[in-house]
Amino acid sequence: MIRPFSLSDLNAILKIERESFPKSPYDRMTFIRLHSLYPEHFLVYTGTTDGREDRIWGYIIFSPEGHIISLAVVPSGRRKGIGRELLRKAMETPHLKRLQAEVRRSNLGAQAFYSRMGFRIVGVVPNYYGNEDALMIQWTPSVRKSH
Numbered sequence: 001m002i003r004p005f006s007l008s009d010l011n012a013i014l015k016i017e018r019e020s021f022p023k024s025p026y027d028r029m030t031f032i033r034l035h036s037l038y039p040e041h042f043l044v045y046t047g048t049t050d051g052r053e054d055r056i057w058g059y060i061i062f063s064p065e066g067h068i069i070s071l072a073v074v075p076s077g078r079r080k081g082i083g084r085e086l087l088r089k090a091m092e093t094p095h096l097k098r099l100q101a102e103v104r105r106s107n108l109g110a111q112a113f114y115s116r117m118g119f120r121i122v123g124v125v126p127n128y129y130g131n132e133d134a135l136m137i138q139w140t141p142s143v144r145k146s147h
């Protein structure tokens, strides 16, 4: 199930964040600030463990303009379609003109994921991560023409 983030999810999110972005994890205050800025665009994927719908498997945060601020899935839960479901939810946002993100040049897994989801590389920001370039990637909804 995908639902909005609540503050009681914070510790689980911080753990996933540290495991997923060990070089530059967001801290507790950053998540609290992002939640207050974008309460409707901070979503968590929950699933069942021991019959209880409680475990958080991943999350996505994006701005109303379509900038993906963070997307991560628990390492043991990857390649099961969770990232795809979270991203699809963002793609279904009404009136969205595009989704954009930055990905480390070395992050080949995320590049393959975004490419599979229809994103294209639209630019490079040298040394965006200090000593590593960012690839700027973008997805635009396909326009459906009515006759």
Ligand SMILES: CC(C)(COP(=O)(O)OP(=O)(O)OC[C@H]1O[C@@H](n2cnc3c(N)ncnc32)[C@H](O)[C@@H]1OP(=O)(O)O)[C@@H](O)C(=O)NCCC(=O)NCCS
Pocket: 020, 021, 069, 070, 071, 072, 073, 074, 077, 078, 079, 080, 081, 082, 083, 084, 085, 101, 102, 103, 107, 108, 109, 110, 112, 113, 114, 116, 117
């Ligand atoms: C990127 C990430 C969110 C993908 O989440 P996920 O739940 O594992 O992705 P999915 O299972 O939905 O993958 C959908 C498709 O994307 C592609 N894909 C996903 N991860 C891939 C990888 N590591 N290598 C190659 N292709 C990959 C595959 O085509 C996959 O379909 P398949 O498993 O049927 O072949 C996850 O790997 C992650 O949290 N990475 C660390 C954080 C990160 O890099 N975030 C993105 C930068 S903002």
